[in-house]
Amino acid sequence: MDGPRLRPVEAFPASIAGRDLVGLRDPSGVTEAVLSVAPLVLEILALFDGCHSLLDVQAEMMRRHGSLVPRSELEALVEALDRNLFLDSPRLAEERARLADAFARSPVRPTVHAGKAYPGDADGVLAAFAGYVADPTGPGSPGPPGRIRLHGLVAPHIDFHRGGPAYAWAYRQVVEAEEIDCFVVLGTAHAGLDGQPFTATRKAYDTPLGPVSVDDEVLEAIVDRSPVDLFAAEQAHRTEHSIEFQAVSIRWAERARGRGREVRLVPLLASFVHECLVAGRDPGEAVPVAGVLEAVRSAMAVVPRRYCVVAGADLAHLGPRFGDPAPVTPADLARIESEDLALLETVRGGRPEAFFQAVRGDGDRRRICGLSPIYATLKLLPGGAGRLLRYGQWPDPQGVVTYASLAFTAAPA
Secondary structure (H helix, E strand, O other), rough: OOOOEOOOOOOEEEEEEEEOOOOOEEOOOOOEEEEEEOOOHHHHHHHHOOOOOOHHHHHHHHHOOOOOOHHHHHHHEEEEEEHHEEEEHHHHHHHHHHHHHHHOOOOEEEOOOOOOOEEEOOHHHHHHHHHHHHHHOOOOOOOOOEEEEEEEEOOOOOOOHHHHHHHHHHHHHHHEEEEEEEEEEEEOOOOOOOOEEEEOOEEEEOOOOOOEEEHHHHHHHHHHOOOOOOOOHHHHHHOHHHHHHHOOOHHHHHHHHHHOOEEEEEEEEEEOOHHHHHHOOHHHHOOHHHHEEEEEEHHHHEEEEEEEEEEEOOOEEHHHHHOOOOOOOOHHHHHHHHOOOOOOOOOOOHHHHHHHHHHHOOOOOOOOOOOHHHHHHHHHHOOOOOOOEEEEEOOOOOOOEEEEEEEEEOOOO
16 A cells, blocks of 8 residues: 555554553544654654555655655554555555444444443443442442422433443432433434544444444434434444443433333434534524434424433543643642532533533533533423532543533422
8 A cells, every 4th residue: 555544543652661652542442552653753654645655655754854764654653554554555445344334233332432431241240330329539429219399300421430420410300200201312423423423323332331223213203304414334333332331321320220121222323512613503403403403303202202311421631641731730620620610510500502602602622522422401491590419520630531410300190
């Protein structure tokens, strides 16, 4: 391949044996390989754009640094990248086709992060949630069911071992709520959706506590009304964790309240607010976005269910791991918390337009990860203010992630 093209990958700082390197990984989950390269190699990778031949790369590096990069080294780099599926190539196309076929054949959306981001067996999940509930930052034991009518949740999608008590805060509300028939779960599509604002799947989400089936009647009512093909980017569900973590939590809540009947979900991955920020327009002006949200609202109106809309969403992502020049200090953490809480006031108030304007006002400087699910959830809720249940930070100086749990409730019927 004399004109190699590096496909979209995530870069992050790494240190191995005292050497400062840059790690590369695939946010779309086609490969789990992680490569580490020297900073100088990044200059070469930037030239792997499909337009520069290896001879062009040699000439450009000679111009910049006055020394020749041997062709054999460039060929070895190309081979390593291709072998690990980091290049747009026939090998990548074959692997994508294999994964797509395996996903299509699977009767369920299999668990992907069990045993990594959370325990891989039922007893482990139940024990972990017992710990989250009892944690000093947790909510304590739930009360009896039927105390509230729950319309919506904002819950994290950070790994359970980092944000477990916040999940317990959110899903304790489910335990204490009146019966919920259908969860409309909106998750962050971290790798984007190839230009689509939303994508669905008809596959049940498997969990160590059993699968959560899709409410086919509700989903088909949405599909019938949608202005876009809601399955065009269905492959994004294959490895995305933001809905998987909600499915696990829903199953725990059902166990905790002792409900015998099956609860269902409508899984919708979302990616449109960042695109609207880049384009300089309001999501309400984007016809596909507004059309899908209206399709969901209409389906919820005509298919009788007791619904709860859930946003699987984290907040800020700051530090060198996310592209910032310096580690995050304690003073930075205090500032981030203040800014997050101000933004959460727009969420708590159920004001999607104010939420979007607040993010646009600072250019999404804090890299809010859950923009699309939060905006969509606020647009779908019946109105009224919510409650902030828990705000948290994972305070790694190299990569701070913040998150929150909110509930939108009413008095029981």
